[in-house]
Amino acid sequence: xxxxxxxxxxxxxxxxxxxxxxxxxxxxxxxxxxxxxxxxxxxxxxxxxxxxxxxxxxxxxxxxxxxxxxxxxxxxxxxxxxxxxxxxxxxxxxxxxxxxxxxxxxxxxxxxxxxxxxxxxxxxxxxxxxxxxxxxxxxxxxxxxxxxxxxxxxxxxxxxxxxxxxxxxxxxxxxxxxxxxxxxxxx
Amino acid sequence: xxxxxxxxxxxxxxxxxxxxxxxxxxxxxxxxxxxxxxxxxxxxxxxxxxxxxxxxxxxxxxxxxxxxxxxxxxxxxxxxxxxxxxxxxxxxxxxxxxxxxxxxxxxxxxxxxxxxxxxxxxxxxxxxxxxxxxxxxxxxxxxxxxxxxxxxxxxxxxxxxxxxx
Numbered sequence: 296x297x298x299x300x301x302x303x304x305x306x307x308x309x310x311x312x313x314x315x316x317x318x319x320x321x322x323x324x325x326x327x328x329x330x331x332x333x334x335x336x337x338x339x340x341x342x343x344x345x346x347x348x349x350x351x352x353x354x355x356x357x358x359x360x361x362x363x364x365x366x367x368x369x370x371x372x373x374x375x376x377x378x379x380x381x382x383x384x385x386x387x388x389x390x391x392x393x394x395x396x397x398x399x400x401x402x403x404x405x406x407x408x409x410x411x412x413x414x415x416x417x418x419x420x421x422x423x424x425x426x427x428x429x430x431x432x433x434x435x436x437x438x439x440x441x442x443x444x445x446x447x448x449x450x451x452x453x454x455x456x457x458x459x460x461x462x463x464x465x466x467x468x469x470x471x472x473x474x475x476x477x478x479x480x481x482x
Numbered sequence: 483x484x485x486x487x488x489x490x491x492x493x494x495x496x497x498x499x500x501x502x503x504x505x506x507x508x509x510x511x512x513x514x515x516x517x518x519x520x521x522x523x524x525x526x527x528x529x530x531x532x533x534x535x536x537x538x539x540x541x542x543x544x545x546x547x548x549x550x551x552x553x554x555x556x557x558x559x560x561x562x563x564x565x566x567x568x569x570x571x572x573x574x575x576x577x578x579x580x581x582x583x584x585x586x587x588x589x590x591x592x593x594x595x596x597x598x599x600x601x602x603x604x605x606x607x608x609x610x611x612x613x614x615x616x617x618x619x620x621x622x623x624x625x626x627x628x629x630x631x632x633x634x635x636x637x638x639x640x641x642x643x644x645x646x647x
Contacts (some may be wrong), residue, residue, distance in 0.1 A: 315539070329501060335542065339565025343535030347566075350539020350547075353523060373528030377536070381525050470570040474542050481544070 296429035298364075298391050305433050309334070312440065313359045313477060317341075317367050319398030321391065323459040325362070332472040333411040333480070336462055342371030345388050349378055352386035357480045358440055359385060365392040365406035369436045372415070378447070379420030387439045388447045389432070395454035413449045421447045429453070429457035485618055485644070486511035489577065490519050492618075498548050498575070498624040499523060500540035502533035504577035506552040508579040508644050513550060531562040534574065535623060541572050546629060548575040550592065553598045554584070554591075563634055564631070571632045575625055580638040602636050609636040612643040 296304075298321065306329040314334040316322040322336040335351075337344055345368065348361030368374065368390055378388065394407020406412050413426040423444050427435045429452035439446035462469075489512050493501065501516045502525050503509070516524050523545075527533030530551045537547035555578070567574050581588075582595025586613070602609045608631075609619075610624055621637065628635040 337566075339569060340535070340562050342533075343531065343538075343562065343566065346532045346535025347539040347542075350500070350536040350541075351543040352539070353525070353536075354540040354543025354545040371529075371532055371535075373532050377525065377528060377532065466570045469570070470542065474544075478541060 298393055298397060298452060299328075299457045301391055301429050301432050301450060301452055302371050303328050306434055308433055308437055308440070309360060313357055313473075313480065315344050315359065315361045317344040317363050320456055320459065321362055321364060323462055324457065326462050326481040328460050333476040336469050338462060338466055338469075339418050342367050342374075345374045345378065346371065348388065349374075349381065349383060349386055351477070352383040353381065355477060355481050356392065357385060358387065358443075359434070359475070360387045360389055363388060363390050364397065365390060365394060365412055366384070366396040366404045368412055369410075370402055375416050375419035375421060378445070380423070381412060382445050384443050384445050386445050387436065389436060390447065390449045391452060392449050393452045393454040397454060401454050401456070402445060407454075416447045416449070423447065424449070426451065484511065485536055485615070486515040486616055489621060490515040490522070492621045492625060493548060494519060496546065496629065498546045498576065498625070500525070500537065500545040500547040502527045502536050502547070503550040504530050504533060504552065504555065506579040506581065508581065508639070508641065509550055509552070509577070512577065516550065529558065531559045534559055534562045534567060537574055538566050538570070538572055546573070548577065550577045553577045554594045556598055556601050557594060560601070560605065563607070564568065566634055567634045568605075573629045574634040575628045575634045576634060576636050578638050580640040583640040583642070585641040598638065607634050607636050609638065612637060612639045614643060615645065617643055
């Protein structure tokens with residue numbers, strides 16, 4: 296399975312949750328497959344999906360899922376100790392780990408070589424880290440939502456991309472409709 | 483009241499409940515005061531761009547954020563300031579130690595100090611400079627301005643303001 300197939304698989308689960316989606320193809324794929332006002336699409340700033348998502352989770356009650364990539368987590372590796380030491384049980388970090396920088400042409404990442412992000416997350420102090428196969432992502436994600444315990448999921452998949460259009464929505468519109476959903480869900 | 487306590491009192495009065503910090507010796511007192519304030523969630527960051535991501539999330543989650551950092555951080559946060567904070571029009575008060583100014587003992591700090599205001603100016607970031615004791619009286623108005631206009635706003639605080647390094 297490649298990332299877009301995982302996103303298609305989990306889109307029905309994401310629908311009812313607050314989602315922060317990683318820059319580039321992951322956001323473009325999710326936007327194409329099932330655009331929701333409750334998704335914050337990152338149009339820039341590689342690496343900060345987990346930081347933004349943790350911030351949202353710490354500021355309000357509803358479940359927040361950050362969709363990240365192995366390359367993006369490597370860009371902002373300092374996020375994992377911050378997550379571990381600021382436990383938000385409404386926060387799930389889903390790292391779709393295809394071992395490559397998909398949005399820039401599938402150059403290999405170190406996570407596809409010797410580095411295990413699962414082991415790194417555990418070493419950083421994250422207490423609930425689950426590595427799964429791509430096809431099990433939906434089940435693992437759903438139980439993480441149901442368990443209400445902060446969870447880091449590392450979903451191992453193959454690298455590869457589909458053709459998707461860029462997101463042309465205005466960033467302020469994306470931000471405003473996301474905040475409206477946050478307020479509505481917390482009423 | 484100490485300057486650090488006055489700053490945190492203004493944060494609280496302006497509804498700031500989420501503060502991320504990357505330490506600087508000059509900001510030690512204000513970071514301690516943030517940590518001690520029960521109405522503020524203090525979340526130390528490992529790098530300032532990470533902190534700006536946390537602040538963006540907290541703002542969208544409904545809490546007013548602030549970041550406390552050194553001016554060297556301007557060098558590592560330009561992309562985040564431009565493509566996250568400014569692009570999505572989010573407010574972010576940035577309380578910044580202005581290292582490399584008068585009374586600075588470390589030569590290397592001057593190298594970033596000479597670029598600090600030029601970079602902030604280039605980024606169209608409203609910038610205030612606390613140089614003399616008492617300049618902190620303007621902080622309340624600066625915070626109100628920041629949350630009125632939804633922009634990142636820089637408050638540079640130098641060694642003379644803090645009473646020497």
